[in-house]
Amino acid sequence: MTRRVRKAVLPVAGLGTRVLPGAKTVPKNLLNVVDRPILSYIVEEGRAAGIEHFVFIVGRGQGAIEDYFDSMPEVEGILEAKGKVDILADVRRDLPQHAGQMSFIRQMAPLGLGHAVWCARDVIGDEPFAVMLPDMLMAANPPALAQAIAAHEKTGGNIVVVEPAPEGEAHKYGIVALDGQQGRLNRMTGMVEKPPPGTEPSNLFISGRYVLTPEIFKVLETQARGAGGEIQLTDGMANLMKTQAFHALEYEGTTYDCGDKIGLLRANVAFALARPDLAQAAREAIQALL
Numbered sequence: 001m002t003r004r005v006r007k008a009v010l011p012v013a014g015l016g017t018r019v020l021p022g023a024k025t026v027p028k029n030l031l032n033v034v035d036r037p038i039l040s041y042i043v044e045e046g047r048a049a050g051i052e053h054f055v056f057i058v059g060r061g062q063g064a065i066e067d068y069f070d071s072m073p074e075v076e077g078i079l080e081a082k083g084k085v086d087i088l089a090d091v092r093r094d095l096p097q098h099a100g101q102m103s104f105i106r107q108m109a110p111l112g113l114g115h116a117v118w119c120a121r122d123v124i125g126d127e128p129f130a131v132m133l134p135d136m137l138m139a140a141n142p143p144a145l146a147q148a149i150a151a152h153e154k155t156g157g158n159i160v161v162v163e164p165a166p167e168g169e170a171h172k173y174g175i176v177a178l179d180g181q182q183g184r185l186n187r188m189t190g191m192v193e194k195p196p197p198g199t200e201p202s203n204l205f206i207s208g209r210y211v212l213t214p215e216i217f218k219v220l221e222t223q224a225r226g227a228g229g230e231i232q233l234t235d236g237m238a239n240l241m242k243t244q245a246f247h248a249l250e251y252e253g254t255t256y257d258c259g260d261k262i263g264l265l266r267a268n269v270a271f272a273l274a275r276p277d278l279a280q281a282a283r284e285a286i287q288a289l290l
């Protein structure tokens with residue numbers, strides 16, 4: 001029996017250089033997709049997968065994220081008094097049910113994804129946990145993280161969600177090597193962060209959802225800098241793989257990279273078209289532009 005995955009780490013401290021100037025004063029993961037911030041969808045996905053505690057790794061100037069997940073009595077009071085129940089429900093939908101179900105940790109220096117995850121060690125403690133990269137919005141049923149946790153319950157150990165990289169783009173990501181490929185869940189034999197073009201061990205890239213064992217923290221503590229001079233989570237996982245099993249899950253769904261201008265646009269269009277209340281109007285608006 002594996003222990004239940006109850007906590008998720010969300011590294012949100014990235015500068016958002018690909019979506020500037022929008023991300024200059026608004027943290028990039030608070031940019032909207034249709035009518036709510038990207039983080040609203042990520043937290044919704046986590047909750048649907050059984051996550052009870054979200055651990056945000058934040059940077060300077062990102063206090064708005066904490067405020068977004070706090071109540072706003074003056075606005076909620078006015079909405080209540082005016083009987084605007086739908087808007088009130090929207091304003092409250094992402095709040096933790098009880099105080100203490102969200103933690104915010106300052107990363108203090110942009111040292112890389114591996115360092116960001118390591119910052120969560122005390123809050124996670126000694127249990128398996130999820131990592132969700134909030135740039136990556138995943139439309140899937142069941143939700144991507146739920147697919148990853150189901151895989152973890154089957155295999156134990158560590159799970160990395162992957163998908164085929166677009167032609168010629170594998171070198172931009174973390175890439176996995178597999179011990180043969182049968183179905184969607186396969187044992188991994190290696191992984192490499194941003195391999196030079198032509199050296200990729202496969203075309204499957206690490207797309208932003210992980211289930212990891214707490215032993216990763218010990219490895220990350222002494223992990224040397226890797227690609228881009230950063231402490232890479234991929235390098236830490238590759239080291240942990242010497243003593244623990246890793247499986248790659250090719251999840252079923254569609255990923256939108258919202259850290260990228262066109263990815264964010266695609267997410268807006270796709271999510272509007274998937275919304276029963278907006279689909280018709282969205283289709284007409286898009287068609288009128290073509």
Ligand code: G1P
Nearest residue numbers: 113133173174205206207208234
């Ligand atoms: C990070 C990870 C990489 C992964 C990618 C997905 O890279 O290090 O393994 O493939 O996210 O978006 P970054 O986008 O921070 O360079």
